[in-house]
Amino acid sequence: MVTAMTDIGFDPVMHEPERLRIAATLAALPAGDAVSVSRLRDLTGLPPARLDSGLGELGRAGYVHTDHRGGDVTGAIAALTGRGRDALDRYATALREPRRPGPDVRAGEADRTAAAAALAEHYAQGRLTFDEFSLRLEATLTARTHGQLARAAQDLPG
Amino acid sequence: MSTTMTDNGRDFDPQQAATLLNQTTRQARRELDPYPVWQLATRAATALIGYGAVWLSVRGQHPYLYPTAAVAPVGVVIGAINLTVVTVTRKHATAGVTGRSRLRPAEIAIITGVMAAVVAVLIGLISAGVSHGIVYGLYPASVPLIAGGLTWAAIMAKRGDRPEAVRAAGIAVVGVAALLAGPATAWLVCAVGVSAVLLAGAALTARRQRA
Numbered sequence: 567m568v569t570a571m572t573d574i575g576f577d578p579v580m581h582e583p584e585r586l587r588i589a590a591t592l593a594a595l596p597a598g599d600a601v602s603v604s605r606l607r608d609l610t611g612l613p614p615a616r617l618d619s620g621l622g623e624l625g626r627a628g629y630v631h632t633d634h635r636g637g638d639v640t641g642a643i644a645a646l647t648g649r650g651r652d653a654l655d656r657y658a659t660a661l662r663e664p665r666r667p668g669p670d671v672r673a674g675e676a677d678r679t680a681a682a683a684a685l686a687e688h689y690a691q692g693r694l695t696f697d698e699f700s701l702r703l704e705a706t707l708t709a710r711t712h713g714q715l716a717r718a719a720q721d722l723p724g
Numbered sequence: 725m726s727t728t729m730t731d732n733g734r735d736f737d738p739q740q741a742a743t744l745l746n747q748t749t750r751q752a753r754r755e756l757d758p759y760p761v762w763q764l765a766t767r768a769a770t771a772l773i774g775y776g777a778v779w780l781s782v783r784g785q786h787p788y789l790y791p792t793a794a795v796a797p798v799g800v801v802i803g804a805i806n807l808t809v810v811t812v813t814r815k816h817a818t819a820g821v822t823g824r825s826r827l828r829p830a831e832i833a834i835i836t837g838v839m840a841a842v843v844a845v846l847i848g849l850i851s852a853g854v855s856h857g858i859v860y861g862l863y864p865a866s867v868p869l870i871a872g873g874l875t876w877a878a879i880m881a882k883r884g885d886r887p888e889a890v891r892a893a894g895i896a897v898v899g900v901a902a903l904l905a906g907p908a909t910a911w912l913v914c915a916v917g918v919s920a921v922l923l924a925g926a927a928l929t930a931r932r933q934r935a
Contacts, residue, residue: 576741581736581741582736583736583740583744586741586744586745586748587744587748590744590745590748590749590752591748591751591752593749593752594749594753594755594756595756595821595823595825596823596824596884596885597824598823598824599821599822599823599824599825600821600822601820601821601822602820602821602822604820605819605820605821606820609751609755610748643822657745658745661738661741661742661745662742
C-alpha cells in the first residue's frame with residue numbers, strides 16, 4: 567500500500583510508477599476495449615508478478631476490470647473502467663498544476679532571493695511603507711522555511 | 725519536496741510521473757494504432773505511384789481507350805503492398821485486443837459486398853457496350869473511391885472513429901472530383917488526391933501522438 571505523503575494531493579493508487587504505466591497503457595485503447603494480460607505485459611514491459619500486483623491494486627480501487635476468462639492470469643483480459651479513466655484524467659490534471667512546497671519545507675537561497683525581489687516590487691508599487699518593507703525584507707532574508715517566507719508576504723497579492 | 729514514497733520503496737517525483745505518463749501514453753498509442761504514420765505514408769506513396777502509372781499510360785490517348793497492359797504488373801504489386809501493409813499493421817495493433825478496435829464480421833461483409841457490387845456493375849457496363857471513357861476511365865477511377873470511401877466512413881462514424889471516418893470521407897470526395905474530370909485526368913486526380921488525403925492523415929496522426 568501507499569505509505570505516505572498523500573498531502574501533496576495525488577491519487578495514491580495512480581501515483582506509483584507501475585500502476586501509472588498500466589493505467590496509461592489501458593487508456594490508449596478506445597473506451598470499452600480490453601486487452602489480454604500477455605499483450606499488456608508486452609506493452610508495459612512489466613514482469614508478470616508486478617503486472618498482476620498492479621492490476622490487483624487498480625482493480626481494488628475500481629479503476630481496472632479484469633476478466634479471467636481463461637481461468638488463469640495468462641488468459642485474462644483487462645480494461646480501464648470509466649472510473650479509472652476519470653481518475654487518470656484527474657491525476658494528469660493534478661500533475662500539470664504548479665505545486666507550492668509545504669510550510670515546513672526548508673527554503674533555499676534562490677527562494678529567499680525571489681521572495682525579496684517580490685517584496686521590492688510590492689514596495690515599488692506602493693503596497694508597503696519603507697518601514698514595513700525593511701521589516702519584511704529582514705524576515706524574508708532570514709527565513710528558514712517556506713512557511714516563514716509566506717508569512718512575510720501573506721497580505722500581499724500574487 | 726513533493727515526492728511520494730511508494731510501496732515499492734522508490735521516491736516518485738511529480739515531474740517524473742508526468743514524464744512517465746507522457747512517454748507511456750505516446751508509446752501505447754503508437755503500438756495500438758491500426759493506422760500508424762508509416763502505414764499511411766506508405767499507402768500515400770503507393771497511391772501516387774499506382775494511379776500515377778495509370779495516368780501516364782492513358783494521358784496521350786485521343787480518343788480515350790484504356791490503361792495499357794504494361795500498367796497491370798504495377799497495379800498488382802501496388803495492390804499487394806497495400807494489402808500487406810494494412811493487414812500487418814492492423815494485426816499488430818489489435819493483437820490481444822477485444823472490443824471495438826476489431827472489425828466485426830458484419831462490417832467486413834458490408835465493405836466486401838459494396839466493392840463486389842462496384843465490380844459487378846462495371847462488368848455490366850462493359851457488357852452493355854458503354855463507352856471506353858466511362859468503363860475504363862471514369863468509373864474504375866472514381867466509383868470505387870466514392871462507394872468504398874462512403875461505406876467505410878459510415879462504418880467508422882458508427883464506431884466513433886472520427887479520424888478514420890474523416891479520412892474515408894476525404895477519399896470519397898477525391899472520387900467525386902475524379903468523376904468530374906475527364907477519363908484520363910481522373911487518374912491524375914486520384915493519384916494526387918488520395919495521396920494528399922493519406923499524407924494529411926499521417927500528419928494529423930503524428931500530431932495526435934505527440935500531444
